[in-house]
Amino acid sequence: MTGTATGVVALGMYDLPELRAATDAWWAAIARALRAEGVAGVPESLDRSRPYHEVWRDPALLLTQTCGYPLTHGFADTLTAVAVPSYDAEGCGPGRYSSAFLVRDDDPAGDLAGLRGRRAAANGPDSQSGCNVLRSAVAPLAADGRFFSEVVWAGAHRRSLAAVRTGDADIAAIDAATFALISRHAPEEIRGIRVLGWSPAAPALPYAVRRGIDAGTRARIAAALLRAAADPDAAAARETLLIAGLSPVDDAAYAVMPEMRRAAERLGYPELA
Structure with missing residues (x-):
């Protein structure tokens, strides 16, 4: 992001109603990390007001989590992966x-x-x-x-x-x-x-940013996600959401899907x- 305009963030992939407090706590940790990394335009709260497909095409999108299939198909021109979570669950x-x-x-x-x-x-x-x-x-x-x-x-x-x-x-x-x-x-x-x-x-659902974002901002967002994954204050939220960790990833990892x-x-x- 450039300037002071507020960006848009949506983390709807696993945002079950029962988990919204944990999702909000996880976002708060990510937001702290983004600001610490010098990322501008970090919003206070998640956008839950629109369908995620609409949010993914918003020019103000700062960060989201997407499915690997849209990443490599309908939104290949819009989104690019920056980090992938590991989940503490059978089958992961x-x-x-x-x-x-x-x-x-x-x-x-x-x-x-x-x-x-x-x-x-x-x-x-x-x-x-x-x-x-x-x-x-x-x-x-x-x-x-x-x-x-x-x-x-x-x-x-x-x-x-x-x-x-x-x-x-x-x-x-x-x-x-x-x-x-x-x-x-x-x-x-x-x-x-x-x-x-x-x-x-297959590769898990990636955290993604707008395709075409400048390399410096992309690097800061990726670093912020890894910082949040190690934040002890977010441990309870991560445990509730079954997030065992995050690691860097790029779009090439998702070629298996097409x-x-x-x-x-x-x-x-x-x-x-």
Whole structure:
């Protein structure tokens, strides 16, 4: 940022209602670190007033967290990654995460092949963890571009999980951090649900800035994120959000995501269907 104009920050990827106090505390730590690194225009609070896709195109965007799929597809001209979190959750590793393929406890399917002709729920077609990994996993099993009888576009991981639980869908891919956070803070929402399997790991959801930001500001923001990840005053917030640490990253780490899409296309399965 230049001048004194206030920037925009949104951290909506894991901002469940139950976690908003922790998200605000985590942002306060990041904001302190940004100011300590000399970053201008740091806002006092997060922008929760608009859809994140709108915020990501705001010229005043200072910092956000995004999914790797939009980073490499619809927002490749807008966002660039600066740091990647590690999450303390099953299915996660340093800077990486997987998706859990979730079905009901009483579903007879023993593997993904057992879901042929059934209904899938996904948060949206631009999601790595909810759509791209599931498309990739079933592409070798599909015939004539189809595997499922129907795809329910739920709009959010939490709603995809609810669709499986209530029988409106038979399977959903839910990212490991979301699954762990819901399991901890809303355990009733996973009752009657089991993990059928896990997707291959991919880079976790990055913290990102506007593409074209000057190199000095980018470096200061990256340094601030690492500073915040070591701030003892933010330890409780990080623990609540399952953030075990942060490390530098760039866009090249996310090349696996468009390659997953292209591999499915080569198998004749371009869309989750």
